[in-house]
Amino acid sequence: MTSSHSVFRDESKLDINYIPAKLPHREREQRLLAEFFSFLLQYPGRMSQRVILTGDVGTGKTALAQTFGTELANQTKRKTLKFRYIHINCREFRGSLQPILHQTVTAFRANYPARGYAADEILSTLLQVLDEEETTLIITLDEFDSLIEKEGSDAVYKLTRIHETRQGKPQRLSFIFIMRDLKAIEQLDDSAKSTLQRNIIRLDRYGKSQLIDILNDRINLAFTIGAVAEDVVDLVAELAHSETGNARFGIELLWRAGKYADASELSHVRAECIRNAISAVLPTLRRSELVSLGFHEKLFLLAIARYFKENKEEAYVPISEAEKAYGIVCEEYAELPKSHTQVWLYVQYLSKIGALKAEVVSTETRGRANRISLPSIPAVELEQTMQISLQEAKGEL
């Protein structure tokens, strides 16, 4: 709930999971995507389709696919066709095919066992279920790069060639793959590669004027009338434009600036709120990226943040100390700490996504030691972000 003097009318419209009804400046791509699937909608089961959406962060790939999914649901309801659309972010499953397929099957058979069955088995179950229900399924695999990275050619081959093993049967499974860039495809072997490189929709970076339109669209939905002045929108668009034309960044910035305005009991968002917001936005690790972290990874990050908050003079924390801090945080959240090996895997992953920096140093007396630093994120900011995120995660449990 927003208080009576809030600048927000409905801040959920700025949430990363909000699917806008229309996508300004993506009309051509929307038409193209619909065109790729038009035959499928006309003659379900006669063919399957694979489309790749590619573009930089914040160019509207996810929104484009989800809007398509919503539109598909509306259309099929009107025409009483049996279509389903499922959107899965591969990174949330660390790019593993088995849990991704399990998630898909549970959309149809909620109690399908989570463990003990290989990806192949789940995939054939999925097709059996689709046959039983005479349904055509379009799955969007968002952040598909992470699946390629984790599973390689075999998984891609399995997914895209599944219908070849079902000659004569209806083709019930189609895919939209979302990738930041197409380089990941290069790692695949030729046969897997050839199944992917057909229908590619590239989403170019937004220009500044396009960003202004997008931001205004969201402002109309999320803020009270007159809460965000034209020059403020212009400033946000400028900043988002310099961030590789990242619309999501601009929207996130608006939300944060709105929060600053509310905290200062202002009736509108000032340029100063934007400046405050930009200085507080984590430069390497955005809220959207934190959402996909596991619960214990968040606990570990919170522990690191607290360590550096308490030890302001120190630039590095040895891993043994970090683990102690993590143990304390686990106790606070009534969780059993994970093993040293597991924690080390967390450190490597968090280091890879830029949340922290892990390095091995040689010491004169005791050989090599691992240490962790927080090069680009203020500890206080990280602590707050992690606490909120953990609270949300606890609430969902």
Add this chain to the structure above:
Amino acid sequence: MEIEQVFSSKPRLKILKLIYTLGQLNVSDIGRRININYTSTTGHIKILESEGILELRTYGRVRMYRFSGSKKAQAVAGLIEAWENQSQ
């Protein structure tokens, strides 16, 4: 089997209620949720299956039970529904 024999067992009624509420389930899951062992669960399910109330769906190695479309199954589902709605 006579009707009183089928419904004289608490675990069997629990199984029916569970499957009515959750849809399809496999044997291990059923046993875990109502806290009885695998062998007993299988025994009860076999009875309900032979009476035509439940049916088995096989997905590869995964075996899941659900209400069949038989008259008996519909009647049992109707009974549970009426009972559950009344108790709410």
